[in-house]
Amino acid sequence: MPKRHFLRGLRDGFPIGLGYFAVSFGLGISCRAANLTAFQGFLLSFLNNASAGEYGGITIIASDSGFLIMAAMMLVVNARYMLMSCALSQHLSPDTPLIFRLIIGYDLTDELFGIAISQPGYLNVWYYIGAMCAAMPCWSAGTVIGVLLGNLMPVWAVSGFSVMLFGMFIAIIVPMGKRDRVVLGCITVSFLLGWLASVLPVLRELSEGTRILILTIVISAAAAVLFPQKEETIEGEAVEEEVRGV
């Protein structure tokens, strides 16, 4: 019964879509600040479906840092999707056709991954497609409206809306920092080094995107060497356990 699962996915995806709309509106304002048109903003969001990735990409487009830096940036900023993709592959029935795997991969976001993983047993692909159908249009529409209305909005409102994206980032990192002391340390060090890199000579000359890329690799690698994660605390492993349990 694909229809029943599709509708269930649509229902669960709707609140996610509402959240997306508000955040991608802020992303649209960032697009406008980087001189992207509404159509380019639409393409950006429709083709990428990634908040941090898109924001990182916008900083690179704005500073014209080159295609190689862009690809490297995506690789690092979106690296977590690789982990989620590995985890979700364990959650799919082995006989799931390739076409469905290709579709799911297109909109593998933090939030949709969250609801997909919380489904008991193997994931019903129609459930995921239903959730995509609710979430994706909101994400693209929010960006377009952000680019368009950004022009009409008073300065104080642009200021307010442009921090919404950062608010979402904060809401993702803080709860994990509260649970895991090492992550809390990583966040603190990241804020500190991020600020230092923006004021120190030489580092200051680098584009914002390149700075983000270098800091992410250096800090994450240092954390991985100093505080290797025990197996069970890593998402992929936890999911594996869950699937075995079911």
Place this chain on the structure above:
Amino acid sequence: MKTYLYILVMAATTYLIRVLPLTLIRKPIRSVFLRSFLFYVPYVTLSVMTFPAIMNATQSPIAGAAAMVIGIIAAWCGLGLLPVSLICCASVIALEFFIV
């Protein structure tokens, strides 16, 4: 034109990252370093992106920094993505009303 090429590079890289493990890799990653690295990356990259950039996104850097502190407190108290975003937005609007 160059912007479209940038968007294309972004989309292609991001899609490959998402879809390759889902279609090719059937076994979980074993390297502890790689797994730990992948575990820390999202939190580090989001932190580095937030600060100090949040101070340049607003008219007054002080309002941006204050919104960040208020957002961290709100998230620490257990509020979700949308409420925290809205609180940050409202804080900046309220603060800039007085500062600017």
